[in-house]
Amino acid sequence: MVRFMDRLRRNASATPDDGTDGGQRLQPFRRREMLHRALFTISHDGPDGPRRTWTVDVRMKDLGWVAGLYLDGARQEEHDVPAAFAVPGGTIEVKASMYGITRMHLVLDSGRERRLAPVAGTAEDLRGRLARRHPRLSRTIGVLAIAILVVNLALAVPQAIEIVTGLPPIADHVGSFTSPVSTPPWLTAVLVFAGIVAATERVLMRRHNRLLDIETIWSSF
Template identity: 35%
Template structure:
């Protein structure tokens, strides 16, 4: 019921597009633009092409990331994330994290989900090609990203737990508490950079688990 309510609210936020033509993907947009495609068939049997265009720097007046829906290469609708766009046979659902999209799926009326196809020139498209042509390397990168984020989760839990355990009523019961990991500043900064890279790698594959990726966000 809550999911249906959220979906209904997202649909109510949809605004009309201005009809402009979908811009081609340029190489300099590699780190700041996500572009995904979907093809459907309308009630009259005609093919309809959809594109989801997200520019990471385009936000509304409240700071929410904007999502543009193109229909047959014309801007058809606009919304903020999380976005839900009704299309033939279901909805396109889009959600984002601090490092990119964590969801860009077509959800049919019966609940079947299908991830939209990333543009070949985009970072997501290049990552998908690596997964297709170098599956072992792709899996190794995925495992390393997950391990890095697990380390980030452990450090985050420590930052939360230690101050709580030092609250006088708690400290009186359990005694003095010291951090398990004490690292110099340069190591902490390095871990932060590597964690951000790991989160970006997972975002390119739209892999997201709140308990894991929260360390990068």
């Protein structure tokens, strides 16, 4: 707790910068930022009292993401994602893929986890509203996303094996493999686009499966 308080004092005395977050105060979310910014918040004890508002502002930076931690709107620190922010009684863990936020949890010292809620107006919030207002439609979208990822995964595996076994060192020892599936360029483009949309849907709902969502890596090529 002493180290945590020292860090807060250092951050409070820091000179405002002109970085992406616009200085020391949390900037309002704008709809035009939906594709490259996400905001999540949670009510949790602060260093000087209970029920304080902690907010994580995640923005796209170059080829990755950067996350800023705010306490009642005042910036505390900033790290590249994946990031772990120490807060009283726990740690806020942040992870992301190229499609969005994959983990945003407060992990308490007891081991219990609490998920941070998306701020109103963000893509995650809008997708959550759709799920609450139209659960049947939401489930249909989720099933379609899974089906698309399964199809793309089934196509990606033999193609990946063909690429790997085509490398001279491997081909000389085990031989080469030719994928039995060949898709025309237009269909490949459609499947890649559909895979990106499906992967984004999964991220917005913060759903992840180690086998199924490995396809999200392939669909980015």
